[in-house]
Amino acid sequence: MGEYEKKLEEIEKRIEEISGAANAAAVETLRREFLGKAGPFQDLMKGLKNLPPDEKPGMGKRINGLKNRAAKALETRLVELREQLGDDVSDLDYTLPGTRPTQGRLHLLTRTIEQILTVFQDMGFHVVEGPDIEDEWHNFEALRLHADHPARDTQDSFYLGEDRLLKTHTSPMQIRYMEEHPLPIQMVAPGYCYRRDPFTSRHSPTFFQIEALMIDKNITFAHLKGVLVEFVRGFFGRERKVRFRPDFFPFVEPGCEIAMDCPFCDGEGCRVCSQSGWIEILGAGMVHPGVLEYCNIDSKANTGFAFGMGVERPAMIRYGIDDIRHFYENDFRFLSQF
Ligand SMILES: [Zn+2]
Structure with missing residues (x-):
């Protein structure tokens, strides 16, 4: 198995970790890691040119597929977190008591x-x-x-x-x-x-x-x-x-x-x-x-x-x-x- 193949499998494993992100901040960190400028897909795409010509199209397809999977997993996790915790899923302390809204009444x-x-x-x-x-x-x-x-x-x-x-x-x-x-x-x-x-x-x-x-x-x-x-x-x-x-x-x-x-x-x-x-x-x-x-x-x-x-x-x-x-x-x- 080539160096290239190994890298892909590593990324595949890491994509699975996305579904365990604890909160929105963790999802955001992963998003930058995967899809940001320094993310792995950029490098992989560059590395394509060193592969034998008949492997290039198949490998390119795999890389894009992984990229889409990562994006989808990030999105799904964020939706899950929202459903569990409400809209604001940032660094809230959910154990704090709430503020009671003032009750309105007729003049x-x-x-x-x-x-x-x-x-x-x-x-x-x-x-x-x-x-x-x-x-x-x-x-x-x-x-x-x-x-x-x-x-x-x-x-x-x-x-x-x-x-x-x-x-x-x-x-x-x-x-x-x-x-x-x-x-x-x-x-x-x-x-x-x-x-x-x-x-x-x-x-x-x-x-x-x-x-x-x-x-x-x-x-x-x-x-x-x-x-x-x-x-x-x-x-x-x-x-x-x-x-x-x-x-x-x-x-x-x-x-x-x-x-x-x-x-x-x-x-x-x-x-x-x-x-x-x-x-x-x-x-x-x-x-x-x-x-x-x-x-x-x-x-x-x-x-x-x-x-x-x-x-x-x-x-x-x-x-x-x-x-x-x-x-x-x-x-x-x-x-x-x-
Ligand atoms: Zn009187």
Whole structure:
């Protein structure tokens, strides 16, 4: 057996060792050894010229075959190691304890919105969403907030040019819904609202409201009362008392303000309720006939109620939060408490 033949057999044996490589680093070392510039195949190919001519083609074929076997064995071992150890098969210490990923959760406001909507969905209300950019008709005019109304002061709203503004309340969705849907109507519309308010502990230029609207034949104030009492008890607890007081909003008649007994002092009076024993939570009323007529609904034959509420305030009451800014600063230390 010639020197040449011996070398080939040696390489063959060494290729078998590849399948025992302990890790990716060992595979890489072998890869350089076999297939790198200083590898054995280069030399063997050069040595071919010293062989008798009739042996050259056969020997060349054998060398290439071995080279392919080596490449294949390296690849196979790497795949095996990956399957056993996962993607990163370098010099990891697999006995080290892992890092626990931080568990994500829904933002407190998102959860509050979902909880409130669920109470209304359970009573048969559909959830609909409207645009953030409104025109003056939907945001003001159709709600009887006419040009001379104080709410129309351009200083209070974010105008985006002539007749375009960020909606200042969720009530425009009442109008949009009545324009597009036949009766009966029973919907809730959640959405962000935007007003030029300073960012303080009790006010935010961006806040979240939920609007509700129910219109059909023979809808009375009793329906409004029933729905709102059910909402307060469904969200704040069955033991809550609900108070209705007359109030004025241009788009309802009659209008009312709804409060519940303070859950912190059970109506005794405390800091949260400013010693009054009551906490105002929303404004409501029977939809003004003028608004129905603007939306081409016969106000002689149909009636309905509407109400709107902020979401931050109920969340602050329910979770004992004293500053509205916490909701919007996204400080993880605050958010992760809930
Ligand atoms: Zn109180």
